[in-house]
Amino acid sequence: MTILVTGGAGFIGSNFVLDWLALSDEPVVNLDKLTYAGNLTNLTCLDDDARHVFVQGDLGDRALADRLLAKYRPRAVVNFAAESHVDRSIHGPEDFVQTNIVGTFRLLEAVRAYWGSLPEAEKVAFRFLHISTDEVYGTLSKDDPPFAETNANEPNSPYSASKAASDHLVRAWHHTYGLPVLTTNCSNNYGPFHFPEKLIPLMIVNALAGKPLPVYGDGMQVRDWLYVKDHCSAIRRVLKGGRLGETYNIGGWNEKPNIEIVHTVCALLDELCPKADGRSYKTQITHVQDRPGHDRRYAIDARKIERELGWKPAETFETGIRKTVQWYLDHPEWVANVQRGTYRKWVAKQYKETNE
Numbered sequence: 097m098t099i100l101v102t103g104g105a106g107f108i109g110s111n112f113v114l115d116w117l118a119l120s121d122e123p124v125v126n127l128d129k130l131t132y133a134g135n136l137t138n139l140t141c142l143d144d145d146a147r148h149v150f151v152q153g154d155l156g157d158r159a160l161a162d163r164l165l166a167k168y169r170p171r172a173v174v175n176f177a178a179e180s181h182v183d184r185s186i187h188g189p190e191d192f193v194q195t196n197i198v199g200t201f202r203l204l205e206a207v208r209a210y211w212g213s214l215p216e217a218e219k220v221a222f223r224f225l226h227i228s229t230d231e232v233y234g235t236l237s238k239d240d241p242p243f244a245e246t247n248a249n250e251p252n253s254p255y256s257a258s259k260a261a262s263d264h265l266v267r268a269w270h271h272t273y274g275l276p277v278l279t280t281n282c283s284n285n286y287g288p289f290h291f292p293e294k295l296i297p298l299m300i301v302n303a304l305a306g307k308p309l310p311v312y313g314d315g316m317q318v319r320d321w322l323y324v325k326d327h328c329s330a331i332r333r334v335l336k337g338g339r340l341g342e343t344y345n346i347g348g349w350n351e352k353p354n355i356e357i358v359h360t361v362c363a364l365l366d367e368l369c370p371k372a373d374g375r376s377y378k379t380q381i382t383h384v385q386d387r388p389g390h391d392r393r394y395a396i397d398a399r400k401i402e403r404e405l406g407w408k409p410a411e412t413f414e415t416g417i418r419k420t421v422q423w424y425l426d427h428p429e430w431v432a433n434v435q436r437g438t439y440r441k442w443v444a445k446q447y448k449e450t451n452e
């Protein structure tokens with residue numbers, strides 16, 4: 097048996113592949129385009145491991161998907177591949193439409209043809225698991241209940257609109273063609289291999305480099321944080337036992353305003369890597385222009401996955417964030433590597449425009 101993973105060189109995908117192969121001997125075929133966010137060094141420890149087959153390519157390349165499906169005959173496809181950064185989607189939405197919508201559509205079509213050709217027993221066992229986000233639900237006010245699976249989709253950014261569109265395609269391929277799909281909608285992840293364009297790793301690497309810590313607007317926007325390995329365990333649980341055609345929300349029950357996250361990161365760095373001048377990293381915090389259309393609050397009601405599949409996160413925010421900060425302190429070469437080249441151009445463009 098084999099699974100096909102797309103986007104397995106990115107942040108969550110590489111954590112998923114590493115955990116999968118640590119827990120089982122079932123091979124993984126990993127299809128990833130290696131955009132700026134894809135990083136094969138995340139998977140260096142699998143270099144000599146025959147259970148991991150890496151293929152560089154686009155999930156929208158139908159001929160390639162057809163070939164991989166025919167050759168490796170996976171029993172499941174887990175679709176992580178996406179453009180994932182909201183700020184980039186504001187600067188340039190086209191890649192998001194192309195990868196997240198058109199790419200998912202083409203992959204669904206390849207999988208539909210492959211699935212249709214399977215013998216009955218394999219057909220029944222097959223799964224297409226689509227990895228999505230809580231951002232498809234839009235934004236919450238302070239006193240709203242957390243997002244449930246029954247909430248309407250009200251996406252507000254080009255990124256979330258493209259993810260919502262892909263979720264709808266997946267849903268339609270189930271209802272129309274009977275494709276055995278599952279969808280997960282997860283809250284903000286953090287942990288090892290998180291690309292330092294996103295809040296937590298950006299704050300860690302900027303703090304250590306003595307650079308400003310750019311907090312958008314008043315910093316009171318709320319996110320619900322989940323340690324990446326808990327997301328991976330939830331995905332495995334849904335793949336194993338999720339009901340066909342269903343969506344499962346995944347979250348950490350960890351709602352926190354951004355400014356509190358930044359303070360926590362600074363306090364951990366003050367403890368684990370104190371500055372030579374004895375001052376706190378908090379002195380580097382600067383408030384910058386807000387993100388256009390910035391969603392105010394996300395929160396996930398994760399009771400369905402707990403009730404139906406018995407999943408709960410293993411980490412609290414306190415344990416997960418400590419591990420994460422320590423991981424970045426222990427991997428300066430990984431940070432230096434991802435900060436080369438186009439990363440610098442992105443930082444210059446994004447933070448110049450927000451007066452940082």
Ligand code: NAD
Pocket residue numbers: 102103104105106107108109127128129130131132133134135153154155156175176177178179180181195199227228229230259281282283284285286291
């Ligand atoms: P990421 O940006 O770190 O990684 C994305 C990966 O997809 C990269 O390896 C990239 O090379 C690859 N990729 C991009 N375009 C591709 C294409 N056209 N063909 C093949 N590969 C391509 O993203 P991430 O944070 O790991 O997110 C993974 C998935 O999880 C995404 O679908 C995202 O929407 C979803 N998600 C992310 C979070 C989060 O907090 N990061 C939360 C919920 C859901």
Ligand code: DAU
Pocket residue numbers: 180181182183228229230231282283284285293294295296298310311312313315317318319354387394
């Ligand atoms: O909710 C799940 C989503 O979480 C995923 O679907 C996305 O792929 C992922 O990128 C993430 O989206 P966010 O926009 O919430 O994450 P980001 O890390 O970019 O920002 C988190 C919050 O921090 C958000 O309110 C914006 C704010 N922020 C971010 C950056 C990069 C800042 O204040 N300053 C910054 O420099």
